[in-house]
Amino acid sequence: MIVAWAVLRTTVDVRSGPYIAWVLAACALALLSPTIGLVLVMSTAPFYEPPFWFKELDMRHVVVASLGIAVGVRLIAGGWRQMPRSPTLVLGVAVGAITAISLIQTIGSFDQAFAVHASYVWLKSIGGAMILLVVGAWVARSGESRPLIAATVACCVAAVLSLAELVQPGSISDGPLGWIGFWKDFGVRVSGIIPAPNAVGTMLMIPAVAAIGAALALWGWRRVAATLAAVILAITAALTWSRSAIGALFIAGVVFMSRRSGRLAAIVLALGLVGAIVLLPAFIQLRADRAGSDVIASPIEFIIGADGARVTAWKAATKMFLASPLVGHGFLSYKELADSFGDPRLGSPHNEVLRLFAEEGIVGGLAILGLAGSMLLELARRPGWIGASLLAGSIGYWLAAMFNNPLLYIQVSAMAFGFASYGIAAPLRHPSRAEPGPEQVQDPRRASTT
Secondary structure, eight states, X not given: OHHHHHHHHHHSOTTSHHHHHHHHHHHHHHHHOHHHHHHHHHHHTTSOOOOOXXXXXXXXXXXXXXXXXXXXXXXXXXXXXXXXXXXXHHHHHHHHHHHHHHHHHHHHHSOHHHHHHHHHHHHHTHHHHHXXXXXXXXXXXXTOOHHHHHHHHHHHHHHHHHHHHHHSTTTTTTSTTGGGOOOOOOTTSOOSSSSOHHHHHHHHHHHHHHHHHHHHHOXXXXXXXXXXXXXXXXXXXXXXXXXXXXXHHHHHHHHHHHTTOHHHHHHHHHHHHHHHHHHHHHHHHHHHHHHTOOOOOOHHHHHHTSOHHHHHHHHHHHHHHHHSTTTOSXXXXXXXXXXXXXXXXXXXXSOHHHHHHHHHHHHHHHHHHHHHHHHHHHHHHSOHHHHHHHHHHHHHHHHHHTTSOGGGOHHHHHHHHHHHHHHHHSOOSOTTSOOOOTTTOOOTTTSOOO
């Protein structure tokens, strides 16, 4: 199915009969086997996909909807008893329900065209993300890891092609594989596979951290493969020049170190924070110089990444929340109301928590805060390299969510919630003992053969 998808994307338009037939087949497979459906979503996520349904939804959104139906029916039929007792999953369902109810408010408050658009955006963004969280847990409850492996391989392919385009502009975008990206000129920042470098960095950072953990813990050919993936993905994520992606790679190192020595990890974290504060202005200026833009050297812009518009958006979102703290203004209402609250430029608050406070009110804001905190706590409790890797990746994701809009991209959500749900729901490989961490794994060639 994946090979057929790549061939069709290379040879036909997404609105053609053969491609729509493939999408229908993918939806049917997702209904029959959520595992196969999730593999299809996560293995195609790193590549650009144009919309084919009412100029709003692409193939992945339709397959995610099918996955939601498939797993929802199974849960209602009694499958919920097989799911882990996870507060993260409960809060994920709550966030999805709260935003869906808020969508009803939007439908009643704005014109029909915007209401229809908001309905599609719900599935494309936070609704689809929460579906992927639950579906990922359903698939992972038996220890199924194929969606994660497929996602990592696909991200490596997308990363290599993106690096080729970065080194030699036009080598990919002007060739038969030009369909993999929506090509905008961001200078020296990797983009294309998603037309936003920060989103690309967040998406690639998650499997990169998982690959780093695997490279530290596994042996033999698995270590070689994981090391290769880690190098490719970490370099590409760093070349997006995204602060959150680079910060997440540093956080990964701290998390892995904490499994060996908490005191040493705390010292490294403190030194890293001090170094970030000292070097941030130089980093921002370097990024701006390479992109051919200017940076206004004011302290506040250095702190937030040379982007005063982001602070303006945060202020506008705060004003929206204070204007209607109980029920908010409706899902996606910031896009319509931002100008009247002081943000004439961005149309998005660039902070997913503030967005829910502004649009869904205090209940929505507290729900997504609870979701983030619960997810990190559950992953922190999982022992071994898998827990450490997925914890580091999730910290990086929620860090990005404080400064950007990763929930707007189903590609990023597939990685963030697909990987995190595995850490939440997958059973430990060794029920009688904790999963080995990097400090516990012994080279089998040196192990005792008692």
